[in-house]
Amino acid sequence: MENQIIISSFVIIPLVGFLLSLLISEKNEVMLSRMAFFTISLQLASILAYIGYWIIILRGKPVNISEFALYSHHDYEFLIDFYFDKVTAVYLFVGAFVTFLITRYSKYYLHLEEGYKRFFNSILFFYLAYNLTVLAGNFETLFIGWEMLGISSFLLIAFYRNRYLPVRNAVKVFSIYRIGDIGIILAMWASHHLWHENITFLKLNNEQFVIEHLSQHGGIGLFIALGILVAAAAKSAQLPFSSWLPRAMEGPTPSSAIFYGSLSVHFGVFLLLRTFPFWENQVTARILIGLLGLVTTLVAYPIARVQSSIKSQIAYASIAQIGIMFIEVALGLQVLALIHFAGNAFLRTYQLLVSPSVVAYMIRDQFYHFKPKEVTVEDTFPKRLEYSLFILSLKEWNLDVFMNKWVFSLIKKIGGKLDFLTPKNLLIYFLPAYGIGLFLYFHQEYLTEGIQEFIPGTFAFIGMMMVFKAFSERKYPRLAWMLVMANHFWIALAISFNETFDYKQILIYLSGVIVFGVLGYGILEYLRRKEPGFFDLNQYYGHVYEYRIQALVFLIATLGLMAFPISPTFIGVDLIFSHIREDQYLLAFFDSASFIIGGIALIRIYSRLFLGPHIKNYHEKALKSS
């Protein structure tokens, strides 16, 4: 019982701190920084005490906190579950310690900065997400934290929301994070089918149990492992996702240090450590994970060497180290990976914090020790090889271009096929089509068996096309918004064909969509009337400068509509997945892609309308290139 209270408090303390920090006035710098510092000090102290207790009294045995059902209905349950083992202990401690220092640091560093409150709110929100993820005892709980990490990351990168590059990069990083999340969603879906229950991480420690299940479903096992690997690679900036990490360094230096130097970027490693018992006996998975780490290290290393800016150099150096951690985990060297994680996190955080000092330090160093041209390893290569490698590294092995071309441009191209849609005619197409869908649902007797099998997939595909179009829309924000809403309706319909399930469940799923959808639509309509000349998705408009409240409300609506854990739709999404059958790979893929791309499309609407350089120029604003 006391374990339950203490471990839950590791989530509750930051939650309370975060909520209280929202109430403090923007001008009250002292109160804001105190609230953050107090929250995290308290957390750090309790964590230290508990770790001591856990090692001495509990002898370091994993602790699982009995489940708490957020929602349960018939055979479906959404369970919140916490788990504490050595991985948790190390991550909790490193997180608390680094955040503790950074909060103190930022108290002074951000003095007089516009957005002081926003910064501390975001840090506390991030910290809450961090603890939730680290303490998660099952995939569902972990996924809540995972989603919150993505958003807090977006908010901190776009901290300078009136400039172009931070906003563009925030959207980019958010998108890549989310693409990686497809992996975790599919892994969750497949594991439902593998275990036929909400598997806790504790149970994965039961080797016998895992081997038994895997021997029956080898394919699913590998599928889950791959899903986890994709999610881990995206979060930890491994290939092919690496290029987001240096681009994330747009916020104030301490936030870059804590996020991208130490904590956030090591979540891929965390996910691997957490799920290690699951894929421990799958040799293919281990080889793949190790190989990915190895290749990433080999690619990131020369890129780090050619960087002429200090932060990107540290970023790529860190990516290379994380690649090695992947290898370590794959080899089963868990303890080593944990030590490596902690050391790397501290080292990079400090390096980023003192990065402005590099000018004075290096110039002095040169002043006393300058050598005109030092011979480097690469000079021993044949010239052609050296130059080729240099150009390649300078261009980051085209990783950024690769992501744009093969993921985002591709989606845009597909979405572009629906360019005939406008806000006016959308309902003309949507209502009849959806009507037919509903009609078929109530009169399934008309459907022959062969056709019925294809119906859910087809409808989910239509839904997916809607979000693709929403993602590629350039003209009409309201259209893009409605398309994402429409997508949820199609998905709901598609799943309904699968098996009859309760209207209540549909209601849970769609209630969030309707409430937040209407709210967001209202804001869009308001903004369109106020700023008819500056209302499309072709560029960034920065309306937050004049419409702060509306921007905030719209952000909340956006989160709700993308099924963020403030909306019942979040549980709905998990519910929906539980109704996708084991053999419906395509349906699962369409559904998860809709979920992911829908979220990106929504953040894109929010960013284009409200963030970026303000369109009006009666006040100072930065050049786009700065």
Next chain:
Amino acid sequence: MTPHVSSDLQHILHELGHFLPAQSPLKDFVHHNTLHAFQHLPFHEALQTTAENFGYKTYLSVESFRDLYAKNKINEDILDRVILSHKGPKEAAKWKDVLLHKKYKNQPEAIVGRLRIVWKNHHHVNLDKETHTTLFRMLGSYLDQGIAIWKFPVPSKGFVAAVRNLESNSFSSLFKSQRAKNFLLDPKTKLEDLLDILVGSKVYFRQYLFDQQFAHPGWSGMVAVLEHQPQSLLDKKTISLHDLIFIECLLEIDALDRRLGDNWDPLAKYLPEYLLPILTKTEEKEYYEVLKLWQEAFEWTYFDQVIRGLQLSHEQDLKKGETSFQAVFCIDDRCCSIRRYIERFAPDCQTFGTAGFFNIPFFFQPEHSKFMTKVCPAPVTPIHVIRESEAKLRHEKDSHFSKHTKGIFGGWAISQTMGFLSAAKMAKNIFRPGPTPAMVSSFSHMDPNGKLSIECKSPDQKYHGLQVGFTLEEMTNSLEGLLKGIGLVKDFAPLVYIFGHGASSVNNTHYAGYDCGACSGRAGSVNARVGAYFGNHPEVRKGLEERGISIPTTTQFVGGLHDTTRDEMEFYDLDVLTQDNVLRHQNNLQTFGIALDYNAKERSRRFDTIDSSQEAAKVHEKVKLRALSLFEPRPEWNHATNALCVIGKRENNKHLFLDKRAFLNSYDYGIDPEGNYLLNIVKAVAPVCGGINLEYYFSSVDNQRLGAGSKLPHNVMGLIGVANGLDGDLRPGLPKQMVNIHDPLRILITVEHFPDIVLKTIKTHDTTYEWFANEWVRLVAIHPKTKEAFLFKGGKFISYQPLARQIEKIQNLDELLVSTSENLPVYLLS
């Protein structure tokens, strides 16, 4: 290597280089007028021109002015007077209404950029997005001074040549299209050819290049500076604006080929019917008139009090007794308050101000160093070098900056071992800040116990073409100039201190801007020490005697350094002092100690994180810690709030409280009736103080475009500049954290001399005269006899009657200082 370009294009490149921001690499950061290229225009006209053409905000916003007016920081009487003098009695009421009430919303887009945007509007190709990343990456790597571990592998023979060499010997390419690659590889390709393809018509080349380069003024400006000033890089690189543009055009062709296929027409085909050419003469507009009037009213609200205050001097009342010591400081505004405190705690002393290189221009070479560093104003090219020997190494290593941490195995080993040490270090630095190898300290500029080669052994012996040390004649000339310039030619006290100044900070990319501007962004310690050596040299004194300056044998000179961040002092060569003077010096040290405490306390009122109501010594300890704190973006306020430059006898401004806002230059019109020394002073003061002042002005009115924006997200690029994130352009100008409290006023220079002499003096030097004639700085002469004030306007001095009748006398300054962090008005000191 001069590229072959037509004279037209050559002319455009030259013009472009002139208009781009001219900021040197960080290590040589020196304040200068951000809009120096427009100094040939009158101030307000230049501000309107640049605002309309480049989209800068060159004034505070109308709302901010109204806000200042509401808070009485712009005085209503002054405002009325300004409106009246510009608009006449008939229009005055109408204009006042406009100033106070008319709404001004959206202003038109800048003219620059309107031509090149056609690519985006017409072809939907965002060229900036397509080319900037690669271009910046190439430039950064090519110019890198020591961040990259694997440096640009091709020897530096010009940017185009290097890229060509790289590309022709590589399997991978910078370009996607073959055409761009072929153009690069063909050495006969000319810039005109590329522009022909892109633009099509020669008429538009100029505008196109302006649009292209002003899309990333940071990098372009850096290249333009380095083209003419390659010595700013320790690791030498050859680069020119031409080469940058050449590569950028190739990248543009490549992007267009990729996006539009091989067949696309040059831009000239799609231009809108009417395109406003860049930098044509501006027309008068109400909006800019309003801003101009507000600005003038804002300035004169303060200047009016200052002039009145200066008229209230009472030199004759100051008692003439024994002087306990004399101290020469830098003209710097940061010395304004420390001098006030020294005078307060040692009323029988005398202080002087002059440019902080003390009339001794030379290069300094510290021991163990590979380079020389200039310690005199930036425009001066010295012919002497002073070398240091027998000094200890002032340079520690910090493995956090080591390249091994970035390797595969090195990183692996280091992160698991030293990584944990980092955690400890980080915690220590956050809770108990202390010295680190990464910090910058003014005291490490020179080793006080090292030896300097001050005296020239033989003029023929050269070191890198420079004479080592000064000859007797040169020493005498230099000291004579110093002493006559500040008016210290008789009544020498037993001790004459010469104080250089410098600053300390950590985690500060702009550290060079905090040191002494008159020493090219270095500490003034060597100059002070050398100056004192000159003064103590018996032969030099003999020479001075012949020139009418008689220094008693009991008088001795002492060099020192004042660290303006930590408020600490250091003294040099004390072993030459006589027994008596050692005692006197001990005594003075106590005065200095108290003065430093109080100075730190006064400064602390502007530091929100320090409680300045505590005892001076306690506050001082906290102020010292700031300089060592990693997390402190404002170790000191540097020149923020500067607004004045007072040239005249200290006795005539000593009675005023000027709130650290004044550059104080000592000058005695009596020993310089013809204004010869005055010319030297204004020649230095106008560009140096004016430059500092205007850089602060522009960085605060448009911190985003003319300043560097917030420094918190800055990323160091190649050790030469800062940028935001990975893909950002370099950001010249001052960061927000340097200008938070600055009121953007032009500087008012007051000279205590007869107006006709001042007029004659400033007219003898054209470039200096331009500063005054175009009103980039304001000039007032105070008649030494009648105290009447004359404002320089339209080429002549006209009488100025201050509106302020009296200036309030302040009874308890210490209390007042603690009570507010705002700028304070002028007070009479009791």
